[in-house]
Amino acid sequence: MLLRRLSLIALCVASQYAGICLAADETSGRPLDIRLFHSLNRIGGPVVSPNNGHAIFVTTTYNPDSNKSSSYVSLLDIATGNITQLTDSQPGQAASNLLWFDDETIGFMRHGTLYCQQISANAAPLLVYNPPTPISSVSYRANTGLLAFTGKLIRRAEANKTDSGMVFDNLWVRHWNEWMSKEKPRVFVASLSKGPLGWSEFAISPHGDNVAFVTRPPSEDMAWKTDVDIYLVSTTGSTHPRLLTGHVHGMASSPAFSSDGRKLAWLQMETPGYEADINRIYVHDIATRETISIARNWELTPHSLLWSADDTELITMTGKEGTNRLIAVNVATGARRELTKEGSSSSVRLAGPNKILYVHSDNDKCSDIHILDTSSFETKQLTDINEEKLRNVYLSKAEDFWFPGARGDLVHGWLLRPYNFDKRKKYPLAYLVHGGPQQANTHSFSHAQWNPNMYASAGFVTVQINFHGSPTYGQNFTDSIRHNWGNYPYVDLMRGIDYIADKHRFIDTTRMCALGGSFGAYMMNWFNGHTDRFKCLVAHDGKLSTVSGYYGTDELWFPEWDLGKPWEPAGREILEENNPERFASSFRTPTLFIQGEKDFRIPVSESLGGFTLLRRRGIPARLLYFPDEDHWINRNINSIKWYTEVLSWITQWTNTTAPYPIRPNPSPK
Numbered sequence: 001m002l003l004r005r006l007s008l009i010a011l012c013v014a015s016q017y018a019g020i021c022l023a024a025d026e027t028s029g030r031p032l033d034i035r036l037f038h039s040l041n042r043i044g045g046p047v048v049s050p051n052n053g054h055a056i057f058v059t060t061t062y063n064p065d066s067n068k069s070s071s072y073v074s075l076l077d078i079a080t081g082n083i084t085q086l087t088d089s090q091p092g093q094a095a096s097n098l099l100w101f102d103d104e105t106i107g108f109m110r111h112g113t114l115y116c117q118q119i120s121a122n123a124a125p126l127l128v129y130n131p132p133t134p135i136s137s138v139s140y141r142a143n144t145g146l147l148a149f150t151g152k153l154i155r156r157a158e159a160n161k162t163d164s165g166m167v168f169d170n171l172w173v174r175h176w177n178e179w180m181s182k183e184k185p186r187v188f189v190a191s192l193s194k195g196p197l198g199w200s201e202f203a204i205s206p207h208g209d210n211v212a213f214v215t216r217p218p219s220e221d222m223a224w225k226t227d228v229d230i231y232l233v234s235t236t237g238s239t240h241p242r243l244l245t246g247h248v249h250g251m252a253s254s255p256a257f258s259s260d261g262r263k264l265a266w267l268q269m270e271t272p273g274y275e276a277d278i279n280r281i282y283v284h285d286i287a288t289r290e291t292i293s294i295a296r297n298w299e300l301t302p303h304s305l306l307w308s309a310d311d312t313e314l315i316t317m318t319g320k321e322g323t324n325r326l327i328a329v330n331v332a333t334g335a336r337r338e339l340t341k342e343g344s345s346s347s348v349r350l351a352g353p354n355k356i357l358y359v360h361s362d363n364d365k366c367s368d369i370h371i372l373d374t375s376s377f378e379t380k381q382l383t384d385i386n387e388e389k390l391r392n393v394y395l396s397k398a399e400d401f402w403f404p405g406a407r408g409d410l411v412h413g414w415l416l417r418p419y420n421f422d423k424r425k426k427y428p429l430a431y432l433v434h435g436g437p438q439q440a441n442t443h444s445f446s447h448a449q450w451n452p453n454m455y456a457s458a459g460f461v462t463v464q465i466n467f468h469g470s471p472t473y474g475q476n477f478t479d480s481i482r483h484n485w486g487n488y489p490y491v492d493l494m495r496g497i498d499y500i501a502d503k504h505r506f507i508d509t510t511r512m513c514a515l516g517g518s519f520g521a522y523m524m525n526w527f528n529g530h531t532d533r534f535k536c537l538v539a540h541d542g543k544l545s546t547v548s549g550y551y552g553t554d555e556l557w558f559p560e561w562d563l564g565k566p567w568e569p570a571g572r573e574i575l576e577e578n579n580p581e582r583f584a585s586s587f588r589t590p591t592l593f594i595q596g597e598k599d600f601r602i603p604v605s606e607s608l609g610g611f612t613l614l615r616r617r618g619i620p621a622r623l624l625y626f627p628d629e630d631h632w633i634n635r636n637i638n639s640i641k642w643y644t645e646v647l648s649w650i651t652q653w654t655n656t657t658a659p660y661p662i663r664p665n666p667s668p669k
Helices: 002-016 034-039 452-456 475-479 488-503 519-530 546-552 557-562 569-577 580-586 604-616 636-653
Strands: 054-063 068-077 083-085 096-102 105-110 113-118 126-129 135-141 146-151 186-191 202-204 210-215 229-234 252-257 263-268 280-285 290-294 313-320 323-330 336-338 344-350 355-362 365-373 379-381 399-404 410-416 427-433 461-466 507-517 536-540 591-596 621-626
Touching (some): 034 636, 054 096, 068 105, 135 202, 146 202, 202 252, 229 252, 313 344, 399 488, 410 452, 427 452, 427 488, 427 519, 452 461, 461 488, 488 507, 488 519, 507 519, 507 636, 519 536, 536 636, 546 569, 546 580, 580 604, 604 621, 621 636
Parallel strands (some): 323 344, 427 461, 427 507, 507 536, 536 591, 591 621
Antiparallel strands (some): 054 068, 105 113, 146 186, 202 210, 252 263, 263 280, 280 290, 313 323, 323 336, 344 355, 355 365, 365 379, 410 461
């Protein structure tokens, strides 16, 4: 490894005279092809033992040949880095919801049943609880023997139904990928005769006396209001739940008790109806019932909360300039310390005083567990779960750039160079446009459909831009998207292409394609009515019409805040101003439309409408339809199909020969 790093340094020094510094892997190795990508191991967040000596985590892998996934639980010795596999890896035996019963005994869910197991490779799992109905979010407090979980009660009348009819009188009839039932999750506690965990749904106090849980108040306005509250209740069930967020009507999340159990922190959006509002940090004193908000001068939004061992700081994750960083916030002063800077960090757990475990990745690095000393900032990688699979595999490192975009603001993006890059040659461009729109591309390794290295390995210069509306650049930049879906993002994306094409002569501007999902697919439809500079487009689950899209979506607060209500004159005007379908007569670019039947965020009619428009007008188009998928592609075999169709489409229309065989694709007619 040292020789390889020295060689890389020598290569960079020598290349400086040519004005370029390439990673060694860009001149050798093999591409990240579709099957290899889907076979990569995926690591879950670590769960630390009560004595901070060990952590357990789940590794999941998929075999494209057998079309089967398997996962297993491993034990990590934090001091030595040694890893021991604890459970078998047979398909269908996936373990989830890891926890510790004590320093020698772990717990996990499998097929809806809770098991325990000693931390030795040869130990067998033992049944703890086989619930009558599915449960989730299981947590345990060893000092009190208290088990907490969420589950649904099934009424006898519903259980004995023989018909399939569902009757609704109010909205929120369906959400995400399922129709809403009358039964809502509830928090349960039970004592066991035999480490602390916190969950986004609820948190149990260190002494086991209180539970804080997150709930959406049931009402007829659930589909268009973002009010989500936090309640505090005794685990004895002797008191009524106490509402902590009644004075705020935005979305609350991530409750976390301090280690002494005296305080509860959570994240709070304060603007009603706005799901991308900035999260404020609230801290509640349980004894005095006083609630304060800290670090209110912070323009970035935190996304999780974890108390430090001494309760003086809250460790949170926040996006900053396309990275996901760990930040320590002083509870007393609101002062902030950056604990990480590069790549993306998540799944943070305490591992003792001044020590945290977390999962870290980058564009060219898969997710692995790291440990960080929060006082010295010393970091050490503890796992490398894809070391063998990725040996000699090309992974391009992202090259950041900034350019002047809409409103005169600086806009951030990055570029990945293609496999076997030669600066003397010309390469096609794959332009990946993110969803949201209040989301952001990040320097991270994705196992889903938009991993930029998959396009770089197929022979494309791959570019991602965080246009207006993207978080991680301050709340004003995020808020600017309101009423401007077709304006600021389009200006940014067009200027971004102009900038990189002028800077990099190896980009062939006659062979460009653009791809996007959700809002990114909306933008593909907008592109189709406003520019002909792309040879082809890929639109995954995107709105064709902002008006019909409003009436068919599940979460009405989203279009109402961003664009307006179609029956109100002002709202109708804004919706039409930002409506791609209004420019249907200008659509002329060949497009691959992709749609999941179970996507209730963007109904099937939106993609079917775009496909119908192009084919009826004689423009080449293709529809890739998944009857069993929702807004995402969740099954690996379907993801392989997705990448096969997408890469075949963009290589075909840009006249590109990929470095590895994708699949023969018939010419469109």
